[in-house]
Amino acid sequence: SQKIEQNSEALNIQEGKTATLTCNYTNYSPAYLQWYRQDPGRGPVFLLLIRENEKEKRKERLKVTFDTTLKQSLFHITASQPADSATYLCALSSGGSYIPTFGRGTSLIVHP
């Protein structure tokens, strides 16, 4: 069956360091992958989208990589700040389907 795995344990890092979050998947042929941020009591907010033929995407302090051989995406936040503390969700969409499937998310806590 199709599975999306994100680390269920919270990631604790020190301010200024780079946070790296992982999204692994099985039994998927994703056409593209998205990353969202979710704060408590709020809906997810879109951050970045990367397509199957792209290796890397950047936006300000954010970087996403996509390795379809390893079936993995890495999400990096450089020079992290306490305001980056949130839950980060990855979402996959297969070719021909417009319905993203979401992982459970990983909580990031950036300590001052």
Add this chain to the structure above:
Amino acid sequence: GAGVSQSPSNKVTEKGKDVELRCDPISGHTALYWYRQSLGQGLEFLIYFQGNSAPDKSGLPSDRFSAERTGGSVSTLTIQRTQQEDSAVYLCASSPAAGVPLHFGNGTRLTVT
């Protein structure tokens, strides 16, 4: 420039009652999604509307759940004869076209007592 609006933000209901949850998507967005999120769980897909096409209802967990989208805009999710396991946050999202990033509302927190 308003985002996706959902109402009510919180709803407490007794087991067995029917509830209606409302979603106002961003104006001009043709695609509309409903998901639900239980405590500590990921987003579970419920239903998808795209333009005038028949909705994709493949995620609805039982026939107690239904949704409609009137005039290609506002959507209502109805849960009949609510059960305690229906307690969750119900999230609505819209996008300007199929397959592009989703814009979420802040959800309706449903508690069934």
